[in-house]
Amino acid sequence: MRIDIISCQPELLTSPFSHSILKRAQQKNLVEVHVHDLRQFAINKHGQIDDYAFGGGAGMVMMIEPIDKCISGLKAERDYDAIIYMTPDGKTLNQNMVNQFSLLRNIIILCGHYKGVDERVRQHFITHEISIGDYVLSGGELGAAVLADAIIRIIPGVLNDESSALTDSFQDGLLAPPVYTRPAEYKGMQVPEILLSGDNPKIEQWRFEQAVARTKQRRPDLLGEQ
Ligand code: ADE
Numbered sequence: 001m002r003i004d005i006i007s008c009q010p011e012l013l014t015s016p017f018s019h020s021i022l023k024r025a026q027q028k029n030l031v032e033v034h035v036h037d038l039r040q041f042a043i044n045k046h047g048q049i050d051d052y053a054f055g056g057g058a059g060m061v062m063m064i065e066p067i068d069k070c071i072s073g074l075k076a077e078r079d080y081d082a083i084i085y086m087t088p089d090g091k092t093l094n095q096n097m098v099n100q101f102s103l104l105r106n107i108i109i110l111c112g113h114y115k116g117v118d119e120r121v122r123q124h125f126i127t128h129e130i131s132i133g134d135y136v137l138s139g140g141e142l143g144a145a146v147l148a149d150a151i152i153r154i155i156p157g158v159l160n161d162e163s164s165a166l167t168d169s170f171q172d173g174l175l176a177p178p179v180y181t182r183p184a185e186y187k188g189m190q191v192p193e194i195l196l197s198g199d200n201p202k203i204e205q206w207r208f209e210q211a212v213a214r215t216k217q218r219r220p221d222l223l224g225e226q
Helices: 020-027 064-077 093-102 119-124 143-150 200-217
Strands: 002-007 032-037 048-051 059-061 082-092 107-109 128-131
Touching: 002 064, 002 143, 020 032, 020 143, 064 107, 064 119, 082 093, 082 143, 093 143, 107 143, 128 143
Parallel strands: 002 032, 002 107, 082 107, 082 128
Antiparallel strands: 048 059
């Protein structure tokens, strides 16, 4: 998979992709992440990429021309399955959407800033608009990093323990059950006996029941309840 991220603050995106799982995924050639500095496509030598909003009002608007140049250049090289715009008024990201994106070959993620992008970009270039939650970030970069992380970690081969992504919260519509590790007793606090029993079918049953109970208590909406 190839992910191209377009940003006017590309330095914000250096760190997330140079550590741990995301770094390893790139080293294993399971994913390529390319960050593009929108200022390289500025309309003048001052690096201008935004301008005042027609009709007045506070805040700058990202111009169509630099974004068009950047996206058109990428599209001339390869086909893209999705061109995603990170914006608080997009569709709220969930695991189902992440799973769908992880099946694609090439995607572009455009990070918004200021008052957002010229609406014509959204109308003519963007295929998906994604929010990572009902709050406003100072730009789309952290949202893009969240989206890319969620996608990359479920690409087959990225996690060492293949089964581990399948037992994540949300993958089966439930929150994950509680987990414990050694020691079996710490300052009088015990690990549930069943987990030490070695009886795998019983352990699986217990985990399922715990996952359902936890979901009912914390996220009844996931079970279609109120
Ligand atoms: N840009 C600003 N706020 C955002 C959000 N909540 N999700 C995605 N992109 C954003």
